[in-house]
Amino acid sequence: MTAALIVILAADPAALEAAQSDVRRVVASVGGGTDAWTKLTDRPLTAVSTQVTGTDITALRTVLAQVATNHEVDLAVTDVVMHTAGPGLLIMDVDSTLIQQEVIELLAAHAGREREVAVVTERAMRGELDFAQSLQQRVAALVGLPESVFEQVRRQVQLSPGARNLITTAKEHGFIVAVVSGGFIEVVGPLAADLGIDHARANALEVRDGVLTGRTTGPIIDRAAKAATLRELATAHGIPLERTVAVGDGANDLDMLAAAGLGIAYNAKPIVREQAHAALNQPHLDSVLFMLGLAADRHSLHSVHD
Template sequence: MTDPFAALAAYPRLLVCSDVDSTFIGQEVIELIARRAGTEAEVAAVTAAAMRGELDFAASLRARVATLAGLPVAVLAEVRKEVTLTPGVPELLRWAAEHGHVVALVSGGFHEVIDPLAATLGIRHVRANRLAVRDGLLTGEVDGPIIDRAGKAVALRQFAAVEDIPLSATIAIGDGANDLDMLALAGLSVAFAAKPVVAERADIALPGPRLDDLLPLLELARG
């Protein structure tokens, strides 16, 4: 059986592309927003089904976002304060910085919450969805193309091209069915606290709760 880490040892510079909700952070942002709309339980059930691969992601996202219509955009500032990094993320970022690697984020969540977080962490590459706003209120729609399963793979490919890093030197980390195309494209695919459909297809499955459990495996492979 081929060592999934072996090919990475040939590259001095890697791109680590991580899903955000329930992977890079400990929450599902859309559920935090839905709590303000009184639709958290409904939204959480749809999210779980989508992550298991039982629903089309784009359609499920539109349905969940529709429940947010009428919320003041100011609730997003409240939500940002509730977001917490997954244990091990600071260590992963420090390792990447020390070795000259690049960390990118790609999400079925929302730029409005992820961008400020990424900026504080020095992460330059972010791809996510945007919430439509009119007169200071969420309209219940997504603004622009939806970043779904295929969109995440496109983002990984584009981030790698911008950084001049071959796809074989990329690591993709995710937990849900909408991460599968990105994981399949990457040089190394990592399922983190993932749904069974993801864990069974990834090169390696980490149970959590720490994201930096990946680092000893990478260091061992790279000597």
């Protein structure tokens, strides 16, 4: 017997009615049935959900991906277990996900080499370059920068809209919140501490005599390391993978998104949108809350589908 699933749509109200009709049609075409739609919230977008029975989650995600594209709506299919009260794990990428910038580019700007580093970053995030090699190449551009540059860059960082609300609300509902970044712990660590994030992992830059050497030190946080971190933290906190949520935007996040119970592409590169379980294409990071059965005003919506 197939488990009950939840389909969530988030969009401008004008786009929702046609998308809802298409979801019902597509679900029926694969032998499933839908309940009535329930409105979750009107902020920052209108979000609605329906319970689906009679079909498999992988198959449903595949056929509904085209509905999301056709109607330009955000759509997710989750197991009903994601919408029941209890502990969970939310793990996020940092650059261009939790924050609006790429830290390596902010650092490179202080060396006058932002443009060349940005080109390499873009290619790596599209999956065109090996991440470890691209990281080595980009970090080499930072050689000679004073250690004080970390504080300057920390002041430049801007959170994605809704980031603080997402973290606060998820933690209020029992989620462990973590970040894992191909960026740098010298910036990510203090940021995570300020936001009350439970775990933070990132690459470390080598510093000698107060200046950057143009090299990293310690293990590289690549796509495999990101997925391994998700599994490790879930095990450490006794959280089943079905209750894990990963959010990212680049090719370096693909393994982590695949390993999670729900992998969400956030304003992501095409290769990531195509492979993730769900895609958010609006600039509101706290829209992730809809996918967890929570409203942006911090009230639980679990009772809708219990």
